[in-house]
Amino acid sequence: MLKGKKVIALIQARCTSTRLPKKHFRYIGHKMLIDWVVDRLKNVNEIDEIIISTTGDISDVSLKTYAEKKKIGFYGYDGDINDVVGRHYNAVKNKNADYIVIISGDCPLIHEKFIKEQLYTLEQGYSYTRPSTICIHEGIDSYSMDCVKFLNDNSKTSYERENYGVIIRENLNLVKIGFIDLDKKYTENIFRISVDNMADLRFMNEVYYKLKSENKEFNIDNVFELVEKDRNLLDINSHVQQKKRGEKTYKFLIKTEASKEKGLGHLKRMMVLGQYLNENKNNGVIYVINKDETAKSILEDEGYIYDYSDGETEEELIELINNYKSDILVIDVQKLEGSTGYNFKNIKDKTNIKKIVLIDKYIKDDFVDVMIIQGIQSDEFEEEVKGNDKVLYGLNCVFINNDFRKIRRSIKDEIVISFGGTDVNNVTTKIINLINSLDINKCYTYKIILGPYFKYIKEFQKELKNFKYNYEIVINPNNMADEIKNCKLGIIFYGVSFYEFKFLGIPTIDIVSDRIYENEFMKISKLGIGNYCGTKYKLNSEKIEHYMNNIPVDCNLRLLGLKICDFEYIYNKIVEVL
Structure with a gap:
């Protein structure tokens, strides 16, 4: 109770999120996302009642079960599932409430102190409260009950009905607004604290477990402190693009x-x-x-x-x-x-x-409807598909993940040998044997990366006993980008990481799985982003020795006029005419 005034917190939630279905029941550490929201609200003494406000759709029955278990209220709106304004108004219209706090059910770091500041600002005679400037706090808005009714009566378009309170956020003169001044740390350090997709969930779990290792609570102030010490944490979801008005999703x-x-x-x-x-x-x-x-x-x-x-x-x-x-x-x-x-x-x-x-x-x-062929293709293939709009191919059609996009290189005297997760033909052992017979004129450390399903360990270990160079073995690396980012040369096979080496500009010795692919690999060599040195059946020892003794500087894709991986182009082609 707030000075005799009744306060209701409405948790806005649905189980049918396109980006992350049933996200409220996903775990952040030891608790579900919605547990973090509900438990934080229970710590705000000014709140008299907590209600999950959702739809009447059968998919949201699990929220009703959850509410009963947590001994909080539940309201399932039987109107349009996208009518958020109508949903919230009907949830509280007969509750004799004075103030309504609207809480996003996907924001586990809601700040109890900020909620209290909003409520005490409303008590001064305002209809709606908001920060005086852009801030970190997502998913928390407080309204007088009269303002909630005003929103229901005046939100007309589907956009206004779906986005709660947008008519007063875009027209600040419609109601009496109380602006809140916040500590600058909440306005200068702005990062994503709601969970909309996979990356946001990764971020939350990462900071949770880091805080736990320091015996600290998972709350917004401790997350601020953690991020201040380790800015790399923000890379986990900094690339996420907020859904734009009118944007179609599939x-x-x-x-x-x-x-x-x-x-x-x-x-x-x-x-x-x-x-x-x-x-x-x-x-x-x-x-x-x-x-x-x-x-x-x-x-x-x-x-x-x-x-x-x-x-x-x-x-x-x-x-x-x-x-x-x-x-x-x-x-x-x-x-x-x-x-x-x-x-x-x-x-x-x-x-x-x-x-x-x-x-x-x-x-x-x-x-x-669409065929995406990764990377460089043979002349015969290009001739066959010429003019076929269904077929996409070339370097811009290669998929490169975010780990490699964030890499900062610092080149060392290191050569990476990597032949994929299985290396069914045991090319790794063959290469070790071959390198041992070559005359290499510089001292390198050889980083040998073995996939999780490499089954020739005995033959490999036997060959290593005679290996005359320094080496390091990495088995099933958690982050391939970190393992290869500093190497001077890669000796690689066509597979998962083939184009990642090229993307980072690392010179490579390329081994082909079969002679039928020689044409493509020769074209890659001519482009200046690889050196074809034979097939898994017949390695060209002279070429390999030459390239290892004359490793070029990194390949600059921009100077070569090349671009590996253009997801925007690929995506637009996939969703074209939808």
């Missing part, structure tokens, strides 16, 4: 796979695409993976980040598309045959899918 279903036999490249690549779709373009993303523990573990190692289902057959895929109400289907699998031999016409006939996108597959099928 639900993507990504079918991909990983296994010891098939490698990790398809799934890893699709995780990069999914991250961009979700965090940079505000879309919903769900994965469908093969029924394999390798694929499952890759996603689950990321913990709370990725949503997925198992599914391999066409029937399973159709069912999942319909369950998720997907708009766009993206497929990145090793082979379009067997259980993944899809009938694309049938998929479109039995679902409401708007577009089908294939990654690294070129087929002639009227029901496939």
